[in-house]
Amino acid sequence: MGLFAKFKEAWLKPMSFDSLNEGFYDDLEEALILADVGMDTAVDAVAQLKKRAYAKLLTHEEDVKNALRDILTEKLSVGDPALDLSTRPSVALIIGVNGVGKTTSIGKLAHRLKNEGKKVLLCAGDTFRAAAADQLEIWAERAGVDIVRQNEGADPGAVLFDSLAAAKARNTDVVLCDTAGRLHNKDNLMKELAKLRKIIDREAPNAAKETLLVLDATTGQNGLIQARQFKETAGLTGIILTKLDGTAKGGIVIAIAQELQVPVKFVGLGEGIDDLRPFDAREFVNDLI
Structure with missing residues (x-):
């Protein structure tokens, strides 16, 4: 199964601001943990998503997805992804x-x-x-x-x-x-x-x-x-x-x-x-x- 194969079912449900409840976030946190992103990372990612969804009044599926994408991308963006080849050899x-x-x-x-x-x-x-x-x-x-x-x-x-x-x-x-x-x-x-x-x-x-x-x-x-x-x-x-x-x-x-x-x-x-x-x-x- 893909990373969010189980969770994708949630995206298919009609979404409103009210649907972003604790049950939704619990399901997302579980999906992240099952996807091996780690307990601490999953908990923090969901906490950040809650804050962004509330602050920006996110209600559309794609907006919520993009917010989550931004959060996970930020978590991956550490260090220098380029090889250090500054010397010979x-x-x-x-x-x-x-x-x-x-x-x-x-x-x-x-x-x-x-x-x-x-x-x-x-x-x-x-x-x-x-x-x-x-x-x-x-x-x-x-x-x-x-x-x-x-x-x-x-x-x-x-x-x-x-x-x-x-x-x-x-x-x-x-x-x-x-x-x-x-x-x-x-x-x-x-x-x-x-x-x-x-x-x-x-x-x-x-x-x-x-x-x-x-x-x-x-x-x-x-x-x-x-x-x-x-x-x-x-x-x-x-x-x-x-x-x-x-x-x-x-x-x-x-x-x-x-x-x-x-x-x-x-x-x-x-x-x-x-x-x-x-x-x-x-x-x-x-x-x-």
């Missing part, structure tokens, strides 16, 4: 759990940056998963960018070290580092991620740094838990929301934006190399309602 660490589309997103992002005139290098830092480097190499070839890799089972830190050295030698604009998929509650793997961040800080201390968490749009409240832990371990500058198609609406990113003040930077809509685009908060919210 700039470094982006791509993180997340298994199966969310990290490697695919890196390939798409490399293609996008290459088309913008950037010289890009991929770091095959996922040395744990069988054939991960092979998969990334295919994406590097498709995007027409360089890649640094080692054998399966190699130390990810060593691959990252070599990648940063190669980037400096080749006058590379952007290094995109793949990492092993890891559960946020696996202490040993999270320590490995923290180690990678320290290597970047040591070897490229003045570089613009991004840490991007890839989230599957079907992820529910667990996505917020992941984001909290990853932010604590490696810092977090942005979200890449993947698989945003069909009925997957990604409401959890509103909760993440509100609690952690971390912006969504890109959305993935398919498997094609061009299927990654910058995040537009208003467009996203319009699709929700």
Whole structure:
């Protein structure tokens, strides 16, 4: 079901100012919570809507919808949605759990940056998963960018070290580092991620740094838990929301934006190399309602 599939039935009812009663707002709050926007966010959004509806005497369905769209768009509009690529090289660490589309997103992002005139290098830092480097190499070839890799089972830190050295030698604009998929509650793997961040800080201390968490749009409240832990371990500058198609609406990113003040930077809509685009908060919210 879509974000407001259940709630849309309410929009079909005749609406008047009197119909914007506590029952209406309770139903809306429940719909928001079920859509994974988070309890606190849902309660606050409904409270704001009440104030705006009363202050502006909103009675028409579309006016109420637009007020809600404005509120949710404001909640998503945190931080800078653009990548910080202000240095040469700039470094982006791509993180997340298994199966969310990290490697695919890196390939798409490399293609996008290459088309913008950037010289890009991929770091095959996922040395744990069988054939991960092979998969990334295919994406590097498709995007027409360089890649640094080692054998399966190699130390990810060593691959990252070599990648940063190669980037400096080749006058590379952007290094995109793949990492092993890891559960946020696996202490040993999270320590490995923290180690990678320290290597970047040591070897490229003045570089613009991004840490991007890839989230599957079907992820529910667990996505917020992941984001909290990853932010604590490696810092977090942005979200890449993947698989945003069909009925997957990604409401959890509103909760993440509100609690952690971390912006969504890109959305993935398919498997094609061009299927990654910058995040537009208003467009996203319009699709929700």
